[in-house]
Amino acid sequence: MQDASLLLNRRAVVRELLRERGTMLLVSGLGAAAWDVTAAGDHALNFPLWGAMGGAAMLGLGLALAQPARKVLVITGDGEMLMGMGSLATIAVERPHNLRIVVLDNERYGETGQQRTHTASGTDLAAVALACGFPHVRTIRAENEIEGLRSDIQQMDDLFLAVVKVALTDDPLALPPRDGAYLKNRMRGAILGADAILR
Amino acid sequence: MSTTAAKLSDDSHSQHWASDIYDVFKAQGVEIVSYVPDAGHTHLIKRCESDPEIHAVTLTTEEEGVALAAGAYLGGKRAALLMQSSGVGNCINMMSLVGTCSFPFLCLITMRGEWGEFNPWQVPMGQGTPAALTAMGIIVQRVAEAREVRATVLAATKLAFQSYCGVAVLLSQRLIGAKQFLE
Numbered sequence: 167m168q169d170a171s172l173l174l175n176r177r178a179v180v181r182e183l184l185r186e187r188g189t190m191l192l193v194s195g196l197g198a199a200a201w202d203v204t205a206a207g208d209h210a211l212n213f214p215l216w217g218a219m220g221g222a223a224m225l226g227l228g229l230a231l232a233q234p235a236r237k238v239l240v241i242t243g244d245g246e247m248l249m250g251m252g253s254l255a256t257i258a259v260e261r262p263h264n265l266r267i268v269v270l271d272n273e274r275y276g277e278t279g280q281q282r283t284h285t286a287s288g289t290d291l292a293a294v295a296l297a298c299g300f301p302h303v304r305t306i307r308a309e310n311e312i313e314g315l316r317s318d319i320q321q322m323d324d325l326f327l328a329v330v331k332v333a334l335t336d337d338p339l340a341l342p343p344r345d346g347a348y349l350k351n352r353m354r355g356a357i358l359g360a361d362a363i364l365r
Numbered sequence: 366m367s368t369t370a371a372k373l374s375d376d377s378h379s380q381h382w383a384s385d386i387y388d389v390f391k392a393q394g395v396e397i398v399s400y401v402p403d404a405g406h407t408h409l410i411k412r413c414e415s416d417p418e419i420h421a422v423t424l425t426t427e428e429e430g431v432a433l434a435a436g437a438y439l440g441g442k443r444a445a446l447l448m449q450s451s452g453v454g455n456c457i458n459m460m461s462l463v464g465t466c467s468f469p470f471l472c473l474i475t476m477r478g479e480w481g482e483f484n485p486w487q488v489p490m491g492q493g494t495p496a497a498l499t500a501m502g503i504i505v506q507r508v509a510e511a512r513e514v515r516a517t518v519l520a521a522t523k524l525a526f527q528s529y530c531g532v533a534v535l536l537s538q539r540l541i542g543a544k545q546f547l548e
Binding site: 191193213216217218219220221222224225226227228229230231232233250252253255256259260346347349350353354357358362 | 397420422423424425426428429430431432433434435436437438439440441442444458459461462465466467468
């Protein structure tokens with residue numbers, strides 16, 4: 167059984183976090199995080215991963231370094247973040263002021279049969295990020311904390327990571343485009359202008 | 366790292382070809398250089414770290430650099446990844462990004478396990494490096510002579526960024542000098 171205190175609905179959380187997102191860039195980890203982001207509305211400034219497990223945060227770092235004037239949000243799951251845990255140290259050392267990471271933590275590998283991840287047994291990804299040197303981390307369990315998180319995502323001028331503890335839910339699939347070259351060109355066109363993909 | 370290894374990578378020979386790579390980075394607009402260090406890359410890493418226009422990023426594992434390069438390209442910047450051949454196996458699945466999305470990807474790999482190697486643990490991944498890269502669709506180009514480094518890395522950079530593909534340049538152990546702990 168999942169911890170009964172995990173009540174937040176991931177789809178509702180993501181929809182709220184992305185409300186009035188402006189020019190913010192978004193990378194989502196594979197699986198449910200990508201479906202959540204897409205359910206909130208497919209967007210040219212989204213780069214939803216369908217693979218490359220463990221790489222979402224580092225993609226976010228690359229974007230953040232290349233586009234320092236924009237906020238970059240990584241939304242991923244606990245399983246994906248666990249696979250890329252070393253990248254939390256790399257990112258903390260770089261401390262990009264415009265990068266923020268949200269881990270939707272349901273303590274399960276949701277796409278493969280709801281097997282328990284290490285967070286179900288006590289691994290605390292916010293504590294890991296803090297120990298790696300993240301200047302700000304938080305763990306969110308209540309709905310009334312989401313608005314503050316949304317505001318920080320859009321406005322805070324420093325690196326941070328938030329773990330949002332979410333309920334196990336059986337959400338309808340909301341699949342983003344699968345063609346990686348399309349997703350790449352769509353995002354580059356939206357950030358850099360059509361010239362970037364035509365010349 | 367042993368004193369001998371540091372000496373090898375600091376000698377003027379190594380500085381010469383490493384500076385050639387650095388010059389190509391500058392001329393081709395490579396602004397982000399990530400790496401898990403190798404003694405063979407010492408001089409190049411020093412040059413990149415001391416250049417305020419290059420963002421040098423130390424990684425915990427090489428696959429981070431594949432995703433970093435993809436993100437940088439999405440944002441309009443060119444990145445390069447430096448590693449030793451033992452790091453290639455750590456990147457395999459992350460290299461799916463390169464083929465699936467046609468990301469330009471430039472990787473410079475100092476070779477171990479191939480030329481006068483004294484450490485048997487370096488041999489399997491060193492010998493497996495070209496096949497592992499090829500299996501993931503990365504184009505492999507090898508350079509064994511210092512005088513060919515500049516042209517090879519320049520061509521690899523153009524190939525990667527103009528033709529949207531992954532290119533790895535293998536800097537042979539013969540070029541770098543086989544590391545020795547025992548003289």
